[in-house]
Amino acid sequence: MKWIKIAVVGLISIPVITFVLFQIPQVQDTLFRIVAPRAMNVDFGESENLRVFVCGTASPLGNTPDRAQACIAIITPEHFYVFDAGAGSAARLLGGGLPLARLDGVFLTHFHSDHISDLPGMALNSWVLGRATPLTVFGPRGINQIIEGLNTAYHLDRSYRTAHHGADFMPLELGDLQGAHFEPGAVLELDGLKITSFMVEHNPISPAVGYRIDYRGRSVVISGDSIVSAGTFEVAQGTDLLIHDALSQDAIRPLIDTADALGRDRTAKIMRDVVDYHADVKSLEAASRQANVGQLVLYHMVPTPVNPLLLKIWNRNLADTTIMAEDNMLFELPVGNKTIRVQP
Numbered sequence: 192m193k194w195i196k197i198a199v200v201g202l203i204s205i206p207v208i209t210f211v212l213f214q215i216p217q218v219q220d221t222l223f224r225i226v227a228p229r230a231m232n233v234d235f236g237e238s239e240n241l242r243v244f245v246c247g248t249a250s251p252l253g254n255t256p257d258r259a260q261a262c263i264a265i266i267t268p269e270h271f272y273v274f275d276a277g278a279g280s281a282a283r284l285l286g287g288g289l290p291l292a293r294l295d296g297v298f299l300t301h302f303h304s305d306h307i308s309d310l311p312g313m314a315l316n317s318w319v320l321g322r323a324t325p326l327t328v329f330g331p332r333g334i335n336q337i338i339e340g341l342n343t344a345y346h347l348d349r350s351y352r353t354a355h356h357g358a359d360f361m362p363l364e365l366g367d368l369q370g371a372h373f374e375p376g377a378v379l380e381l382d383g384l385k386i387t388s389f390m391v392e393h394n395p396i397s398p399a400v401g402y403r404i405d406y407r408g409r410s411v412v413i414s415g416d417s418i419v420s421a422g423t424f425e426v427a428q429g430t431d432l433l434i435h436d437a438l439s440q441d442a443i444r445p446l447i448d449t450a451d452a453l454g455r456d457r458t459a460k461i462m463r464d465v466v467d468y469h470a471d472v473k474s475l476e477a478a479s480r481q482a483n484v485g486q487l488v489l490y491h492m493v494p495t496p497v498n499p500l501l502l503k504i505w506n507r508n509l510a511d512t513t514i515m516a517e518d519n520m521l522f523e524l525p526v527g528n529k530t531i532r533v534q535p
């Protein structure tokens with residue numbers, strides 16, 4: 192009995208003592224000095240592989256605190272490109288310790304706000320961390336309008352930072368974005384990396400493009416926003432990794448019905464409109480199998496699976512092999528074989 196009493200008292204007193212210690216400023220300072228280096232020194236590390244980092248998986252409707260909006264990063268020993276820059280994605284890149292000082296550029300699939308709104312954050316963070324050349328943003332027709340507008344909107348911010356930190360440390364010309372017109376069919380080839388733009392179907396948004404990335408025998412296709420399009424699957428034929436937007440009818444129908452029942456007519460209309468310009472997940476899996484895609488990965492999921500129940504409903508439609516991406520996932524594609532390693 193005595194030992195049981197001691198154990199109970201011990202179990203109760205540990206959280207009490209912890210709580211009391213946590214109130215002492217010296218203890219807070221000591222703990223902070225222990226955890227700060229870990230937080231500040233996150234390192235993405237080096238690898239010879241083609242790596243694909245998921246920096247955003249949410250679609251724009253609703254509140255998605257655990258997911259940033261559309262963003263995929265491609266990293267090789269020689270290159271670092273980001274595809275789309277949805278809200279919250281710059282923080283994902285920072286949090287993952289990605290080498291922002293050597294960010295080579297950003298490719299945009301189209302100009303919906305959930306694909307471009309964190310461009311200023313990416314420009315700022317990479318500038319702060321020492322990017323040595325202007326940040327180039329590639330995209331189809333319309334790119335120059337986007338870049339001119341953002342540079343105008345952020346000019347004062349950039350000039351304040353140059354004035355504050357010094358022109359040597361943060362030269363003003365590196366704060367601005369540089370637009371690069373990259374039409375469907377355009378190809379960028381650099382040191383073993385090839386990026387090809389292709390048309391997708393996201394009507395009435397036009398142009399809307401996807402990208403195929405090839406690196407030393409490995410390949411990745413990023414759809415951007417699209418229905419299941421024959422053109423995409425011609426491009427994705429036999430590819431190692433296909434990262435595609437997806438819509439679950441089973442998950443969105445109850446939301447539309449609920450909005451109707453509550454008289455939320457505007458919400459119901461928006462959700463009905465959305466159904467016809469994203470990829471139905473059942474057709475998507477069938478098309479991927481037919482195109483001999485190595486691994487299908489879903490991102491930009493409509494509706495975003497924000498809780499375990501929605502996740503279950505999404506999952507009931509999926510083959511065991513299909514992966515629903517989460518923010519911070521990492522896919523490693525070693526050069527020289529056909530394996531794909533997924534973390535976590």
Ligand SMILES: [Zn+2]
Binds near residue numbers: 305416
């Ligand atoms: Zn979108």
Ligand SMILES: [Zn+2]
Binds near residue numbers: 301416
């Ligand atoms: Zn879109």
